[in-house]
Amino acid sequence: xxxxxxxxxxxxxxxxxxxxxxxxxxxxxxxxxxxxxxxxxxxxxxxxxxxxxxxxxxxxxxxxxxxxxxxxxxxxxxx
Numbered sequence: 001x002x003x004x005x006x007x008x009x010x011x012x013x014x015x016x017x018x019x020x021x022x023x024x025x026x027x028x029x030x031x032x033x034x035x036x037x038x039x040x041x042x043x044x045x046x047x048x049x050x051x052x053x054x055x056x057x058x059x060x061x062x063x064x065x066x067x068x069x070x071x072x073x074x075x076x077x078x079x
Contacts (some may be wrong), residue, residue, distance in 0.1 A: 007041045008039065008040075008041025008042050008043075008044055008045040009045055010025040010027040010042070010045055010046065010049070010056065010058075010061075011026060011027055011028040012024055012025070012026040012028065013023075013025050013026075014026075014069065014072065016070055016073070017027040018055075018073060018075040019071060020053070020074035021054055021055040021072070021078060022052070022054050023054050023055075024054065024055045024056070024068075024069065024072045025046065025049045025055070025057075026056075026057060026058065026059050026065055026068060026069070027045070027046060027052055027056075027057070027058035027059070028058070028059055028062075029059065029060050030059070030060065030061065030066060031058070031059055031060055031061030031062075031063070031064075032060070032061075033034045033061070034060070035058075038058050039060040039067070042058065046058065046077045056070060
């Protein structure tokens with residue numbers, strides 16, 4: 001692995017519980033990226049994270065990721 005991570009593991013992890021979620025995983029893609037840029041391994045990781053009680057998604061660019069993170073942190077019920 002070029003960057004030393006686990007194959008398919010999302011790029012960002014926010015270890016902050018909010019609402020019914022234990023944390024937030026985000027797979028980052030280019031701003032002009034599409035669903036087709038997400039690998040099978042990345043989708044498997046997102047699915048596993050969802051089943052384990054995390055919020056997980058992929059984002060096309062930093063603006064989308066900032067929006068997802070802001071909405072996540074605004075949820076009631078965090079520690």
